[in-house]
Amino acid sequence: MSGNARPRRRKPDRRVRRTRNLLGDALMVLIQEKSFDAITVQELLDRAGVGRSTFYEYFRDKNDLFVSDLDEFLEHMATALVGHSDAGDRVVPVRELFGHVGDSRQLYDALVASGKIHDFLDLGRAHFARGIDQRLVELPRARTLAPARRAAVAHALAGALLSLLVWWIDGNGALSPEEMDDLFHGIAWSAVAAA
Secondary structure, three states, rough: OOOOOOOOOOOOOOHHEEEEEEEHHHHHHHHHOHHHHHHHHHHHHHHHHHHHHHHHHOOHHHHHHHHHHHHHHHHHHHHOOOOOOHHHOOOOOHHHHHHHHHHHHHHHHHHHHHHHHHHHHHHHHHHHHHHHHHHEEEEEEEEOOOHHHHHHHHHHHHHHHHHHHHHHHHHHOOOOOHHHHHHHHHHHHHHHHHH
């Protein structure tokens, strides 16, 4: 397996998925109520209605749960358009991402206050760079890009996407998610043309 290949994860059964969702949802609620450092595993278990042994079967600690939940969300968002020809020339679901984050402003503020926003941005850059690269391979307008140039453009666009997201949230959503989608894709296709 090459250094960049990631092993395919087996899809967990419904019970496992339900338990993971209960724990992730409980953590997201607690993060909005108190600082991340002040949250205990026992509070998570009580809120989720999950036993301690079940928690430790899947996670090392609350940070592992947080990163796992975040990783799953970002992977889903970053690859949402891959394989969907009906998505037109969009390389990433900006409108949907901005709408979701905008609706979760309190959670965003809690992530900033806890310093966990850095995990979001770091994981986001990696996921979106991979997702954009995969999507560009599918789109006729970008097929002429050499793989190294395409990867560089994808990395730059992932950084631009997250920078725009932070700018947008900090500016209280001065533009609509649809306008941000148009803006980002204008930047994206200009970058592809320049490469």
